[in-house]
Amino acid sequence: MLEVKDLHVHLETPAGLVKAVDGVSFRLEAGQTIGIVGESGSGKSVLAHSLTMLNPEPPATYPKGEILFQGENILTMDKRRLRSMRGKEIAMIFQDPMSSLNPVFKIGKQLMEAIQTHQKLSKKEAQQKAIELLTDVGIPDPERRMQSYPHQFSGGMRQRVLIAIALAARPKLLIADEPTTALDVTIQAQIIELLKSIQQKYGTAIIMITHDLGVVANLADRILVMYAGKIVESASTADIFYKTAMPYTWSLLRSIPRLDAGASERLLHIEGQPPNLIDPPQGCNFHPRCPFARDACLQEDPPLGERGSGHLAACILSQTEFEKEKKGVLLS
Amino acid sequence: MTALLEIKDLHVHFPIKNGTFQKKTGEVKALNGVDLAVNKGEVLGIVGESGCGKSTLARSIVGLQKPTSGDILFNGEAYTDASAKEIYELRRNMQMVFQDPYTSLNPRMKVSESIAAPLKAYKQTKNLETRVKELMELVGLNPDMHYNRLPHEFSGGQRQRIGIARAIALEPKLIVCDEPVSALDVSVQAQVINLFQDLQKKLNLTYVFIAHDLSVINHIADRVAVMYLGKVMEKSNRETFQAHAQHPYTNALLSAVPLPDPDKERTRERIVLKGELPSPANPPSGCVFHTRCPKATEFCKTNIPVPEERGVPGQEVACFYPVGEEEKVKITL
Numbered sequence: 035m036l037e038v039k040d041l042h043v044h045l046e047t048p049a050g051l052v053k054a055v056d057g058v059s060f061r062l063e064a065g066q067t068i069g070i071v072g073e074s075g076s077g078k079s080v081l082a083h084s085l086t087m088l089n090p091e092p093p094a095t096y097p098k099g100e101i102l103f104q105g106e107n108i109l110t111m112d113k114r115r116l117r118s119m120r121g122k123e124i125a126m127i128f129q130d131p132m133s134s135l136n137p138v139f140k141i142g143k144q145l146m147e148a149i150q151t152h153q154k155l156s157k158k159e160a161q162q163k164a165i166e167l168l169t170d171v172g173i174p175d176p177e178r179r180m181q182s183y184p185h186q187f188s189g190g191m192r193q194r195v196l197i198a199i200a201l202a203a204r205p206k207l208l209i210a211d212e213p214t215t216a217l218d219v220t221i222q223a224q225i226i227e228l229l230k231s232i233q234q235k236y237g238t239a240i241i242m243i244t245h246d247l248g249v250v251a252n253l254a255d256r257i258l259v260m261y262a263g264k265i266v267e268s269a270s271t272a273d274i275f276y277k278t279a280m281p282y283t284w285s286l287l288r289s290i291p292r293l294d295a296g297a298s299e300r301l302l303h304i305e306g307q308p309p310n311l312i313d314p315p316q317g318c319n320f321h322p323r324c325p326f327a328r329d330a331c332l333q334e335d336p337p338l339g340e341r342g343s344g345h346l347a348a349c350i351l352s353q354t355e356f357e358k359e360k361k362g363v364l365l366s
Numbered sequence: 367m368t369a370l371l372e373i374k375d376l377h378v379h380f381p382i383k384n385g386t387f388q389k390k391t392g393e394v395k396a397l398n399g400v401d402l403a404v405n406k407g408e409v410l411g412i413v414g415e416s417g418c419g420k421s422t423l424a425r426s427i428v429g430l431q432k433p434t435s436g437d438i439l440f441n442g443e444a445y446t447d448a449s450a451k452e453i454y455e456l457r458r459n460m461q462m463v464f465q466d467p468y469t470s471l472n473p474r475m476k477v478s479e480s481i482a483a484p485l486k487a488y489k490q491t492k493n494l495e496t497r498v499k500e501l502m503e504l505v506g507l508n509p510d511m512h513y514n515r516l517p518h519e520f521s522g523g524q525r526q527r528i529g530i531a532r533a534i535a536l537e538p539k540l541i542v543c544d545e546p547v548s549a550l551d552v553s554v555q556a557q558v559i560n561l562f563q564d565l566q567k568k569l570n571l572t573y574v575f576i577a578h579d580l581s582v583i584n585h586i587a588d589r590v591a592v593m594y595l596g597k598v599m600e601k602s603n604r605e606t607f608q609a610h611a612q613h614p615y616t617n618a619l620l621s622a623v624p625l626p627d628p629d630k631e632r633t634r635e636r637i638v639l640k641g642e643l644p645s646p647a648n649p650p651s652g653c654v655f656h657t658r659c660p661k662a663t664e665f666c667k668t669n670i671p672v673p674e675e676r677g678v679p680g681q682e683v684a685c686f687y688p689v690g691e692e693e694k695v696k697i698t699l
Contacts, residue, residue, distance in 0.1 A: 248624025
């Protein structure tokens with residue numbers, strides 16, 4: 035349904051050219067959920083915004099690549115076609131439910147506006163539809179809540195409203211950019227359950243962007259790990275966690291404290307911080323922080339290589355070499 | 367063992383003022399009867415969702431917030447009504463690390479000046495430069511490279527290191543850490559958590575460590591207090607915190623944390639709490655959790671539970687119907 039081919043997105047800043055997305059390719063089938071995981075500055079949000087060309091231009095430019103949505107290239111699409119597609123076929127929800135709603139309009143009005151933009155419905159019908167949508171996303175007493183303003187809703191409820199707006203036109207693809215980061219953990223659990231039930235009910239494909247490996251462990255079929263504008267590992271969710279093939283993914287998994295861990299073991303931390311994308315390191319982007327780095331990593335920027343069926347990783351180490359190295363690092 | 371820090375029936379209420387004459391029309395009960403004790407050399411983890419009062423507690427402990435009633439004792443001495451001079455003396459032994467490494471450093475002060483500030487305030491200016499360099503090394507900053515730099519030249523993780531160096535400068539006994547790692551990236555968070563643990567061993571520190579992330583608390587704390595709407599719901603040891611949690615709220619929190627493990631994540635049970643957090647201006651009667659509790663009865667609406675031991679040694683739970691082993695959610699499978 036969606037195919038991204040060798041996408042490059044550059045940001046022109048006063049300090050220099052930032053290659054925020056640097057040659058990313060992936061495919062998404064209908065009804066599938068893909069998780070995109072990365073730290074801040076890894077390019078995951080720029081990538082997500084590129085899918086409907088929502089990056090402000092300037093500074094963003096799209097020098098190379100294709101985004102094919104049902105066969106059409108979004109990057110070369112006519113502006114009017116793009117406008118009508120946003121929200122209708124590809125919808126998006128954002129991290130901050132506080133600033134994504136207009137504070138001076140009632141929830142019902144904002145929801146009905148979204149419905150009537152994409153469908154020719156009378157006010158009565160739109161109202162009926164809005165109530166259905168609010169019920170769908172689990173807002174109690176929807177008739178009355180239509181008359182409320184955003185400030186009268188809690189963070190979790192506002193995120194539910196935004197999901198309702200996103201679902202208004204029954205999109206085929208929902209892009210969720212850190213939708214639970216601003217929420218408390220019990221509310222996060224509610225929203226994840228909601229997204230799952232929506233997917234089951236309507237078969238919507240979801241792209242979930244997050245820094246939290248736990249969130250995608252639950253939700254995603256496939257996971258893409260991003261580092262410094264590139265995909266460094268791409269595999270089924272189980273393979274990412276149990277057959278990790280890229281040193282960055284592996285280190286990341288061992289650096290997070292776990293609730294199911296026993297007595298406190300020392301966390302294996304990653305030295306340094308993510309690279310500056312104006313002046314990225316020579317060779318492999320991760321080599322300055324990689325516990326397995328060797329001289330060759332300074333020269334060569336390894337492409338994504340096959341590690342198993344549907345499992346890609348960007349590292350010069352083969353899987354057997356990597357297994358051996360891992361044991362060494364864990365022992366020390 | 368005597369407690370280094372003791373909190374007794376602490377209340378902090380904020381008035382709600384309305385109208386032209388700012389008449390008081392209500393109260394937000396940020397802390398509503400909190401009892402806690404921290405022993406020397408241990409890490410007390412405080413966990414709860416937003417609005418539970420955990421930051422107000424941190425501010426009260428270091429004397430940035432005057433309590434409405436109740437007592438806080440340091441080394442057995444109450445300082446709730448202390449004078450400015452007494453608070454000054456107290457802070458020699460009690461420092462704080464803040465959440466936001468971007469706003470907790472003065473942007474116009476060099477790193478060395480920020481770290482030296484507490485030393486100057488307490489007139490420990492002998493060998494100042496050597497001491498500051500020593501502190502920078504202790505927190506993993508290179509003094510030769512970073513001594514004269516300004517905060518904007520540093521990343522979030524490094525800034526948090528500066529904040530930690532400043533907090534340990536006076537060799538305090540107790541450090542109150544209010545969400546010190548929640549603004550950091552995952553890969554950097556581990557560095558700072560390890561630093562906290564190393565420093566604790568090296569300098570024999572006691573921490574009150576506040577976080578909303580249960581995984582972080584489970585990793586770093588020796589004892590854990592779970593807060594909800596200004597009250598402590600459950601106090602436990604690390605060993606019993608996740609495996610034998612008795613309060614329905616603790617269990618709901620534990621079950622909501624996403625685990626980085628797809629097999630466990632897709633098979634375990636999840637308790638989804640109904641409804642929303644009630645307003646602390648108008649908390650529910652009886653047990654404050656009864657409006658969202660899956661086990662609540664009529665009894666809970668009128669009676670207030672106090673934390674007491676119920677079957678698990680060293681664990682106190684404020685609940686009339688603690689969760690038994692047989693009904694416990696399987697966190698680890």
